[in-house]
Amino acid sequence: MSHEQKPLPDANLPPFAGGRTLMLGGLAGGVAGLLLTLLGGLAAPRPALLAYLVAFVYWLGLAVGTTTLVLANHAAGARWNVTIRRLGESIGATIPLFALLFIPLLLGASHIWFWVAPDTTASKELLQLLAQKRSYLNLPSFALRAVVYFIIWCGVAWRLRALSLRQDESGDPALTLAQRRLAAPGLIFFILAMTFASFDWLMSLQPTWYSTIFGLYIHAGAFVCSLALICLIVTGLRSSDAPWGRLITVDHQHNLGKLLLAFTAFWAYMAFSQYMLIWVGNLPEELQWIVSRSRGVWRPVGQLILFGQFLIPFFILLSRKVKRTTGRLAALSVWFLFIHYVDLYWVVMPAAAPDQLGLHWTHFTAFFGIGGVSVAAAVYLMRGVRPVPVKDPFLEDSLRYAQP
Amino acid sequence: MRRFVLGVFTQPEACVEAARQLHAQGVPGLDAYSPYPLHGIDEALELPPSKVPLVALVGGLFGVIGGYTMQWWMNGVDYPINVGNRPPHGFWTNIPITFECGILLAVLSIFFSSIFGFFQLPRTYHPVFESEQFRTASLDRFWISVETEDESKVEGLREQLRAVGAKRIHTVLEAT
Numbered sequence A: 001m002s003h004e005q006k007p008l009p010d011a012n013l014p015p016f017a018g019g020r021t022l023m024l025g026g027l028a029g030g031v032a033g034l035l036l037t038l039l040g041g042l043a044a045p046r047p048a049l050l051a052y053l054v055a056f057v058y059w060l061g062l063a064v065g066t067t068t069l070v071l072a073n074h075a076a077g078a079r080w081n082v083t084i085r086r087l088g089e090s091i092g093a094t095i096p097l098f099a100l101l102f103i104p105l106l107l108g109a110s111h112i113w114f115w116v117a118p119d120t121t122a123s124k125e126l127l128q129l130l131a132q133k134r135s136y137l138n139l140p141s142f143a144l145r146a147v148v149y150f151i152i153w154c155g156v157a158w159r160l161r162a163l164s165l166r167q168d169e170s171g172d173p174a175l176t177l178a179q180r181r182l183a184a185p186g187l188i189f190f191i192l193a194m195t196f197a198s199f200d201w202l203m204s205l206q207p208t209w210y211s212t213i214f215g216l217y218i219h220a221g222a223f224v225c226s227l228a229l230i231c232l233i234v235t236g237l238r239s240s241d242a243p244w245g246r247l248i249t250v251d252h253q254h255n256l257g258k259l260l261l262a263f264t265a266f267w268a269y270m271a272f273s274q275y276m277l278i279w280v281g282n283l284p285e286e287l288q289w290i291v292s293r294s295r296g297v298w299r300p301v302g303q304l305i306l307f308g309q310f311l312i313p314f315f316i317l318l319s320r321k322v323k324r325t326t327g328r329l330a331a332l333s334v335w336f337l338f339i340h341y342v343d344l345y346w347v348v349m350p351a352a353a354p355d356q357l358g359l360h361w362t363h364f365t366a367f368f369g370i371g372g373v374s375v376a377a378a379v380y381l382m383r384g385v386r387p388v389p390v391k392d393p394f395l396e397d398s399l400r401y402a403q404p
Numbered sequence B: 001m002r003r004f005v006l007g008v009f010t011q012p013e014a015c016v017e018a019a020r021q022l023h024a025q026g027v028p029g030l031d032a033y034s035p036y037p038l039h040g041i042d043e044a045l046e047l048p049p050s051k052v053p054l055v056a057l058v059g060g061l062f063g064v065i066g067g068y069t070m071q072w073w074m075n076g077v078d079y080p081i082n083v084g085n086r087p088p089h090g091f092w093t094n095i096p097i098t099f100e101c102g103i104l105l106a107v108l109s110i111f112f113s114s115i116f117g118f119f120q121l122p123r124t125y126h127p128v129f130e131s132e133q134f135r136t137a138s139l140d141r142f143w144i145s146v147e148t149e150d151e152s153k154v155e156g157l158r159e160q161l162r163a164v165g166a167k168r169i170h171t172v173l174e175a176t
Helices: A022-043 A045-076 A083-092 A096-100 A103-107 A124-133 A140-168 A173-201 A213-238 A245-246 A248-281 A284-291 A299-318 A320-324 A325-350 A361-382 A395-399 B012-024 B042-045 B052-078 B091-116 B132-138 B152-161
Strands: B005-011 B030-033 B142-148 B168-173
Touching: A022 A045, A022 A361, A045 A083, A045 A096, A045 A103, A045 A140, A045 A173, A045 A213, A045 A325, A045 A361, A083 A140, A083 A213, A083 A361, A083 A395, A096 A103, A096 A140, A096 A361, A096 B091, A103 B005, A140 A173, A140 A245, A140 A299, A213 A245, A213 A248, A213 A325, A248 A284, A248 A299, A248 A320, A248 A325, A248 B091, A284 A299, A299 A320, A299 A325, A320 A325, A361 B052, B005 B012, B005 B132, B005 B152, B012 B030, B012 B042, B012 B142, B012 B152, B030 B042, B052 B091, B132 B142, B152 B168
Parallel strands: none
Antiparallel strands: B005 B142, B005 B168, B030 B142
8 A cells, every 4th residue: 555645735935025014113113213222322321322232232142043043953964944944044144234233332332331441530450450451352452353243143144044045046955065064163153253242242341350151151041032032933923824834833843942941951051150150269350240240139130030031931841732832932932032131131231230220211212223123124134035945955854844 | 361463564654544543443452563763653542641751850850859958968967068168058069969960860760760660671572572573563564553352353353454454464362
């Protein structure tokens, strides 16, 4: 008896044409938000720039994190992810926009980074420490390094997307090989750039403090948040009646949920390693960062992050049912997208104001400003291209994917 | 005395489909054998969810509690040592060992519960091995077995297996 295999849905989708409302709405809201933040910045530069920094790192982290997922899947030779890969490629390709959005931070650097123009009335010891760090922490090399980070990020993300789009036309399997060859070295440079970027932009807010694991802590948080973003989009597509959504099965969603579980634990591992080593070392120059974040108003915020970004979601995600239920995974993803902002807020704001929350209205305008324009850019990059790589040699494997 | 009616299939999809049909017909005592994991066979037979995760969770929790208690007892109560005036019982420094004890006990409980509980390992014999050809279940054939106590049902089961497409049918008796 010859047995027929289950028929696959038609994957040869036409170029994506939806999302027009989201794109235009995002653009309008984003531009409005950025203009309001600019007004706030002209009135009070320091709080507005700090709010802008939190929002900038948050949204950039999403673009970097989704590309990291694509790179990691290529490096591992994954086949299951083909139907969701174009999402990551499009979101990652928004990074050039962030190079543009970095300019305000560079212009206002002296308002938020103390080392740019140290106050000469500060303690002699602090000034001497900063003088010793001047060969790394000075504005020209800071700007130059930022250029290097953006060249690495944009180069890798755009190359990946270009190779993948070219395959939509030609179907040449050599293009898959080219993407896979780019993946492993690309991953190394990608994460190194993120590590140094977090040293430059976040760690240097308290210029006498240092922690070597800090870059991975930031990147791990951004990666969890990007997985949550992709989960949210995937669950949204699956519950819509778009033909694209029919190509993404519950097994793909389950895999994303498993990655979310694994990388929440990875984030917690990074956070714990940083905290425990500082705690047990008990040295003043390392302790200052933890001390300012575990006193007063910042203590409950830190506890919220510990429970909200690791302990509670970890045990919820252990359940197979949660990972396979569209609504529950979507709700959890929204929570992750929120708590990662709180995490970055907790990283940035105590450096500026150790004894108050410092919530300024520009936090909202900057968040929705940068978010609006980057969402609009991602939708713009998605429109006009095929929603799945239609000629990828592993597309059929991906459509047939079932949980082992 | 238990009887096993065995049907062999050459294609994995045919085996899964046959299992689904037999299960839908309400045949009790179904089981399937294949050389590699078959997608969809769990759903076709409506097997109960695996108990391995529960065993791992319980083992892991024992490891966590045991690992923490051990360190608290040794460092905090039984033999406190002053190292640079750090508290003898430090919560954070106990976490790595606690975590690793949790992993260790989770893995060991999966290993031993599988070997002695789920595989029942000291027993190396199963009645279906009476069929000489059943060894192809670990090579390239897919088998469905139906277990029954009632001899009068055997003929009907043979017909049912043939109807869902079994290539060849064997009946084996449990050796007494």
